[in-house]
Amino acid sequence: MLDINEIYNQTSKLDAKDKALIQKAYDVAHEAHKDQLRKSGEPYFIHVFATAKNLAHFGMDAKTIAAGFLHDVLEDTDTPEEKLVEEFGEEIVKLVNGVTKLGKVKYQGHARHVESLRKFFMAMADDLRILIIKLADRLHNVQTLEHVRIDKRKRIALETIEIHARLADRIGMNNLKGNLEDAAFPYAYPEEYKKLQEILANTKFDNTKDLDLVTDKLTDELKNQKIHIVEISRREKYKYSLWNKLVKYNLDIEKIYDVVALRVIVDNIEDCYRTLGIVHSIWNPLPGRIKDYIATPKPNGYRSLHTTIFTGTGGVVEVQIRTPEMHAEAVYGIAAHFIYKETGGKNFTIKGSKDRKFEWLSQLQELHKTVDDPEKFLQHLQMDLFKDRIFVFTPRGDVVDLPEGATVIDFAYAIHSDIGNHAQNGLINNKNASLGTKLASRDIVEITVNPNTNPSSKWLEYAKTSMAKKHINTYLRQNSLLSKFRSFAKF
Numbered sequence: 040m041l042d043i044n045e046i047y048n049q050t051s052k053l054d055a056k057d058k059a060l061i062q063k064a065y066d067v068a069h070e071a072h073k074d075q076l077r078k079s080g081e082p083y084f085i086h087v088f089a090t091a092k093n094l095a096h097f098g099m100d101a102k103t104i105a106a107g108f109l110h111d112v113l114e115d116t117d118t119p120e121e122k123l124v125e126e127f128g129e130e131i132v133k134l135v136n137g138v139t140k141l142g143k144v145k146y147q148g149h150a151r152h153v154e155s156l157r158k159f160f161m162a163m164a165d166d167l168r169i170l171i172i173k174l175a176d177r178l179h180n181v182q183t184l185e186h187v188r189i190d191k192r193k194r195i196a197l198e199t200i201e202i203h204a205r206l207a208d209r210i211g212m213n214n215l216k217g218n219l220e221d222a223a224f225p226y227a228y229p230e231e232y233k234k235l236q237e238i239l240a241n242t243k244f245d246n247t248k249d250l251d252l253v254t255d256k257l258t259d260e261l262k263n264q265k266i267h268i269v270e271i272s273r274r275e276k277y278k279y280s281l282w283n284k285l286v287k288y289n290l291d292i293e294k295i296y297d298v299v300a301l302r303v304i305v306d307n308i309e310d311c312y313r314t315l316g317i318v319h320s321i322w323n324p325l326p327g328r329i330k331d332y333i334a335t336p337k338p339n340g341y342r343s344l345h346t347t348i349f350t351g352t353g354g355v356v357e358v359q360i361r362t363p364e365m366h367a368e369a370v371y372g373i374a375a376h377f378i379y380k381e382t383g384g385k386n387f388t389i390k391g392s393k394d395r396k397f398e399w400l401s402q403l404q405e406l407h408k409t410v411d412d413p414e415k416f417l418q419h420l421q422m423d424l425f426k427d428r429i430f431v432f433t434p435r436g437d438v439v440d441l442p443e444g445a446t447v448i449d450f451a452y453a454i455h456s457d458i459g460n461h462a463q464n465g466l467i468n469n470k471n472a473s474l475g476t477k478l479a480s481r482d483i484v485e486i487t488v489n490p491n492t493n494p495s496s497k498w499l500e501y502a503k504t505s506m507a508k509k510h511i512n513t514y515l516r517q518n519s520l521l522s523k524f525r526s527f528a529k530f
């Protein structure tokens with residue numbers, strides 16, 4: 040019998056009522072799956088228990104953890120839906136049904152891949168918790184892939200990297216993304232995985248001593264300067280992410296400085312910058328490697344200060360500095376962010392989220408409603424979701440999140456369709472810029488509007504975002520219909 044305390048120990052957020060609900064879900068799932076075995080020969084209940092435990096670990100609410108226990112009950116057992124509704128209510132059963140629907144999608148090459156993504160986005164739009172349960176379920180499945188038939192392994196592994204890990208990344212759940220990818224990596228890309236193992240085994244790469252040295256000296260100096268250290272620890276780069284970085288550096292591991300990095304957690308933002316200053320006063324930083332993700336967070340919301348220093352003993356060490364809040368965000372992502380800003384348990388969808396960090400999500404739902412052709416939808420997705428993003432600012436300091444390569448016209452449409460439709464030119468950092476000028480992160484952008492200016496087909500060449508293209512195309516189409524109508528009338 041698996042000990043339910045293992046679930047409770049993952050989180051401090053559960054009260055007695057929550058625990059009673061979770062215990063009931065445990066019992067019902069245990070009974071429903073009692074005669075089923077997994078491919079490994081173990082009781083099926085182990086899988087739903089692991090899923091629920093993952094959800095508790097992500098800090099999810101009791102209803103989501105309960106739904107984790109029940110997620111395969113409707114699909115794989117003959118428990119009637121009415122019975123679940125009776126016992127657990129509509130909300131939990133809706134989550135279970137959502138996960139079941141997602142489960143029917145299988146990765147079978149390109150076309151199905153598109154379909155899977157669409158289903159994920161629909162589910163996400165419905166209730167973000169459905170996606171998170173599915174990811175918790177997938178994490179356990181991919182971690183137990185060795186029991187799956189060989190021909191199925193690769194498909195599941197690829198699907199995990201292509202879809203699940205990307206979604207985890209996009210909702211800022213960095214540890215989950217890393218764990219999904221690392222479990223899938225050996226099955227998805229066996230050759231590459233082997234190569235990485237070889238590289239790691241063959242390099243005398245070991246910066247343990249450097250890390251010890253820096254840790255000791257920095258701990259002392261922070262104490263002297265009266266900066267309270269919440270935690271100072273090492274983080275090892277995830278294997279799949281390390282592999283991707285290696286590929287960019289021609290497999291030269293000597294060029295990768297963050298295989299193992301030092302992570303310093305301090306009380307507040309001010310202490311983060313002070314700590315960075317102290318690090319630089321002791322050790323020389325490598326030029327060009329100081330990254331302020333606090334002032335300019337990564338597209339998925341990640342915040343931290345990064346710097347890479349010469350240790351003075353021939354070594355190089357990356358130091359990451361952040362607050363406990365930033366750390367929680369980096370681990371739990373969207374869950375840390377606004378799932379717990381719930382209002383009466385109903386605010387679990389991302390509709391109308393005012394959180395600019397995740398604005399792309401609501402834009403995507405919008406897109407989902409308007410683009411029906413799966414191929415086109417995928418193109419939009421790849422453009423909008425999976426490519427790198429830049430952050431630019433309005434003169435008032437609002438952040439606008441755009442894909443890399445976006446231009447002034449994209450910015451204009453991102454502010455408002457009317458501003459886009461009548462944009463005459465732009466000011467980038469107070470200098471004149473044409474509508475086709477590419478933007479860079481941190482640019483401050485202003486748009487000059489002229490009511491007599493209208494979109495032209497030239498603008499389509501400037502536009503990078505699907506939102507801008509959509510508005511321009513709509514205008515051009517209406518306008519050409521109008522002019523056809525006019526010439527027809529004249530005729």
Ligand code: MN
Binds near residue numbers: 086110111176
């Ligand atoms: Mn499952």
